[in-house]
Amino acid sequence: MWSISSLLILLFMGATAESARILFLFAFPAKSHVGAFTPYIEELTKRGHEVTVVSAFPRKQPLANYTEIIVPDTLHAKEKGFNVFEMGDTYFLPMIFFFFLMGSESCERLLQDPNMQKLIHSKEMKFDLVIYEPFFTECTYGLIHKFNAPSIQILPNTLMPLMGNPVGNPNTASYITDIMMEQEMQGFTGRLMNSFRLGTVYLFRKFVVVPKMDALIKKYYPDPTIPSVEDIESKVAFLFLHSHPILHLPKPLTPNTIELAGLHITDTTKKLPQDLQKFFDEAPDGVIYFSLGSNIRSVDMPEKMRNAILNTFANLKQKVLWKWEDDTLPGQPPNVKLSKWVPQHDVLAHPNLKLFITHGGLMSLQESIYFGVPLIAIPVFADQRLNTLRAQKAGYAISLHLNNITEETLNWAIQEMLTEPSYRENVKEASRIFRDQPQKPIERAIFWTEYAIRHKGAPHLRSTALKLNLFEYYLVDVIIFFIVSVLVFITISLMCMRKIFTCMCSKSKTSNVSSSKKKK
Structure with a gap:
């Protein structure tokens, strides 16, 4: 035993x-x-x-x-x-x-x-x-x-x-x-x-x-x-x-x-820090969360754009949580709370959150879908524009061009998102699809990581395409072969037809000459 x-x-x-x-x-x-x-x-x-x-x-x-x-x-x-x-x-x-x-x-x-x-x-x-x-x-x-x-x-x-x-x-x-x-x-x-x-x-x-x-x-x-x-x-x-x-x-x-989309997202959400928890709980009309991620700093945005955003937020009945990298924000409205760091997962999971205004970075987009929060996107560069246009086409986002951020456009987008229920319904459906996987992304990542170690890089999974050069991969040599073959076939066929036609013409002329001689 x-x-x-x-x-x-x-x-x-x-x-x-x-x-x-x-x-x-x-x-x-x-x-x-x-x-x-x-x-x-x-x-x-x-x-x-x-x-x-x-x-x-x-x-x-x-x-x-x-x-x-x-x-x-x-x-x-x-x-x-x-x-x-x-x-x-x-x-x-x-x-x-x-x-x-x-x-x-x-x-x-x-x-x-x-x-x-x-x-x-x-x-x-x-x-x-x-x-x-x-x-x-x-x-x-x-x-x-x-x-x-x-x-x-x-x-x-x-x-x-x-x-x-x-x-x-x-x-x-x-x-x-x-x-x-x-x-x-x-x-x-x-x-x-x-x-x-x-x-x-x-x-x-x-x-x-x-x-x-x-x-x-x-x-x-x-x-x-x-x-x-x-x-x-x-x-x-x-x-x-x-x-x-x-x-x-x-x-x-x-x-x-x-x-591995969603690898960074966990089901376990924590209670918000005391000041944020109070801010959310005491917002009868809900909270709007505004963050441009970790690589784009809100403090660097053009003054005209910042003022348009501030004026729009000041006229909302909702509270706004803004990830802001400085200690102060000139012209900060009373309904806007600043925070240098935000526990984004926990904020997006809070039932009193109504809307997420984001730059459209992929991590934020995945988190928004996972927690079923509709979003307004202000894409800045790289893949963000295509990300947000696809989200807009799917019906759970509104994408605003960076150079078209005015009080009118931003206020319209916010009111449209808050009053039209289809945005939230569409993001909830997207969330159900996103979450419906045979195993969690983290489990999948760990399995294949340890698989690579166990099998010394798993060379048996490498594609044979890696052995081909560019011409072979895109079948350029095969296409050239077929084109040349067809051209050769057509050329030979034309030559044969010409030869046959020449022979037939020659025989016809000979026959005509013979016939002419007999008549004489």
């Missing part, structure tokens, strides 16, 4: 035997990108895995089995004067170039950082898995080679152009819309523009981004044998996406592409 203590020892040994050392690389300095995967990281530590995170954003609370390597926050560096509102109407090519410059500069500062250099040159540290974000920060790929470990790519979004290439996902411009487009693709013009953008990004990445990242790796890593960025990422085990068909149109995905 086994004793209880023996069973406990065996269970403990079984748990620790499967524990792994996991390295997370958040090289792109965006707090929302880290937040999108924080519950996932916390769950891994609860399972006994030792997690090391490279990030610009330190945790506020300690966590067991967790180590931080803090690196510079180059996105919000004060000396850069970065104001995302100035990018609102930036065109496609300048925006791509901006992201490249920001990514390459982030990489340079990241690799120069003493903490990062210590990791790069460490001889004692070893990892069983490297999880990283491939967002113009491919300079971290040298660590994947250094630790010779399986890797997982994570994206806090659906597939961006070419981001699915390392696992063989299709980039079919005829029906898969670039998420940076300002509207859904329609007709020939839409397909033409989508194809142009996809081709431009492909060429820009191949001939500008990748060579730059390869150069940075050679400059800052001591190992001269590190392969190219493209070679390293072609061996990635899985791609984790924060996507769902209700948010992003369905598309074919390879078996090692895992959709």
Whole structure:
């Protein structure tokens, strides 16, 4: 008979035997990108895995089995004067170039950082898995080679152009819309523009981004044998996406592409802090919540826009909770409460919340759908416009253009949202669909993470498309073969017909001559 203590020892040994050392690389300095995967990281530590995170954003609370390597926050560096509102109407090519410059500069500062250099040159540290974000920060790929470990790519979004290439996902411009487009693709013009953008990004990445990242790796890593960025990422085990068909149109995905929309959302909501709880409970007409996320600062918005919002809020009977990054707000109405930090999950779950005014970031959009809160969106840049237009088309959002925020437009949108019940009904239906999954996203993420460790990167799940070059993948050689074959067939056929026709004409002439001679 086994004793209880023996069973406990065996269970403990079984748990620790499967524990792994996991390295997370958040090289792109965006707090929302880290937040999108924080519950996932916390769950891994609860399972006994030792997690090391490279990030610009330190945790506020300690966590067991967790180590931080803090690196510079180059996105919000004060000396850069970065104001995302100035990018609102930036065109496609300048925006791509901006992201490249920001990514390459982030990489340079990241690799120069003493903490990062210590990791790069460490001889004692070893990892069983490297999880990283491939967002113009491919300079971290040298660590994947250094630790010779399986890797997982994570994206806090659906597939961006070419981001699915390392696992063989299709980039079919005829029906898969670039998420940076300002509207859904329609007709020939839409397909033409989508194809142009996809081709431009492909060429820009191949001939500008990748060579730059390869150069940075050679400059800052001591190992001269590190392969190219493209070679390293072609061996990635899985791609984790924060996507769902209700948010992003369905598309074919390879078996090692895992959709995890809602990964950062938990069912467990807590009571609000005392001041917020009082604010919500004592709002007979409800509360409107206004937040532009963690990467867009409300304090940076143009004064004209801010005044239009303030004047609109001042005339509402509802209370307004505004995530505001400063201590004071000039002209703050009495019904508006400011907060530098808001427990967003708990606020969205509160029954007295009537409406969410947001920038349309994917994490906020998912949370709004999950908790069944209709929203007004003021998209600023990147994927936010397409996100919110799709939400508007689904009937649970109103999207306002950044340059059209006036008292009239904002007040109309708020009154329309509060008085028309279809918005809330539609978001409740979207919530039911979003929640109806065979397993929770966090459970799915943990399973496939441990699967990658158990099966040494799961090479059996890699698409055979990865073995094809561009001409082979798009069947250019086959199409050329068929075109040439048809042309050769037509040419030979025409030559034969001409030969036959010539022979027939020749015989006809001979016959006519003979006949003519006989008559004579």
